[in-house]
Structure formats: structure tokens, C-alpha cells
Amino acid sequence: MTVDGDHPAALKSDSGPNRAQRALFRVAHLYFRLVRGMTLGVRAAVLDGEGRVFLVRHTYTPGWHLPGGGVEVGETLEEALAKELREEASIRVTGPVVLHGVLFNRPLSRRDHVAVYVVREFAVDGVKRPDREIAEAGFFPLDALPEGTTPATRRRLDEIAAGARAPAVW
Secondary structure (H helix, E strand, C coil), rough: CEEECCCCCCCCCCCCCCCCHHHHHHHHHHHHHHEEEEEEEEEEEEEEECCEEEEEEECCCCEEEECCCCCCCCHHHHHHHHHHHHHHCCCCCCCCEEEEEEEEEECCCCCEEEEEEEEEEEEECCCCCCCCCEEEEEEECCCCCCECCCCHHHHHHHHHHCCCCCCCCC
């Protein structure tokens, strides 16, 4: 692992998702499809004052993504967002968050929806080190996103930068 960039939350790991990690992701998704009528997730566009966004690269799926995850039973969307940012980014929300939109994630499942938030008030509590879920993470300039940033992530960031309304479908 090497630290990448000047920001304390930047990290780099050269290992990508292996076969077992991808299989585990598929099994977990199948499990949630069987036990839940609908799945709901949250994602955060964490934007700093220098025109950068925080992105993560997971161990179980290719590409760079906005940090986020599933909303658990008994959690509000904002509680889930704060939890996921702590876990995936070592970021603590310190002010209000803005809902960009709730999108139907049809490419993943006919039952999945994702609430996308914009976070501008936050504190970085430490360097996010690679773990079983996150291979790499860090802040990147909006005009120089890392290679492999997913098309959906790029679309959400373009919408947010333009002040455009979120579409209905991911």
C-alpha cells in the first residue's frame, strides 16, 4: 500500500477484487433479494473546498464509486450515510447533507433504490487503510477522476456539478 496524494484520506492498494470476493458479493446480493422485498442504499458525493470528490474502489467489484452502502432495518437514510462514510472513508459528517435524488438502480436489481447525497461539511478522522471491503480510497479532482471511475459515478458527479436534477433511474 502507498499513500497517494496530499490528502490524509488517500490510500492505494494494487490488489483488485479476487474471484472469492466477487462470488461473496453475488451471494450476499442474492440473499438480500430473497429476504427483502426491496433494497435501499445510500451514496455520498463528498466534495471538499478544493474541487475534489472522495471515491472508493471496493475489493469485490471493479471501478471507482461514491462511498455508500445499504440501509439497515431501523436506520434512517442519513444514519446509514453517516455510518457508511465512517466505515468506508473515515469521514464524519459535521453539517447538513443535501439529497440529490433517489434513483431506481435497475441495472443491479428490479428492487434496488439508491439515495444519493451531497456532503460538503465533514471532517476526515484519519487515513482510510485498505481492508476486506475497500482496496483504495481518496479525494480526486472533479476534472481528473481516476481511470476506472464508473459511468454512473461520473453521471452523478456531472449532475451535481451542473445543479441538474437526478434522473429516476441509476
